[in-house]
Amino acid sequence: MEHQELLSGFIRLHVLHHATEGDLYGQWMIEELARHGYRVSPGTLYPMLHAMERKGYLQSRTERAGRSHRRVYRATAFGVEALAFAQDKIRELFREVASGDNAT
Template sequence: MHVLHHASQEEIYGAWMIEELAGHGYRLSAGTLYPMLHKMVEDGYLTVRTEREGRTIRKLYSATEKGRRGLAVARERMRILTQEGTGR
């Protein structure tokens, strides 16, 4: 959900996402995040493009329309879950 949130706002790349998630208390290794990103591309939730800057090659990920819809569904389910937890 966090990956889709950021990828729907702007292009993201793996190393940045690892740092962003660490700031929220998640400890993901590259060996965990990159397969997840690749699967999200394969499943149609993200697109990927390659950008080269000097010697650096970076893959930039963006949410697709399917990814944005999936994010909206996940947000709604979280809203329902948190309301049930508070007794509202």
């Protein structure tokens, strides 16, 4: 994916947003991100989900899905707090970027 380094933060916020709304699993998240123009492979997303869990933003559990099992993620209280903090920063950044204000 072009500009991967810049977009990875948006992807994490997108994951956190959906994880605060309810349960999600990796393949669903890959499809959801694709609807928004992000092409994310399992080799990128799953390590990202695991890292977000290690850092305390997500928690997971294993559920049976037919004959197999899948890991289902949900935001923790820390993740909900982090998303609220990020939303304020996103609003501030959007106002600045959308206005074209390049002053420092």
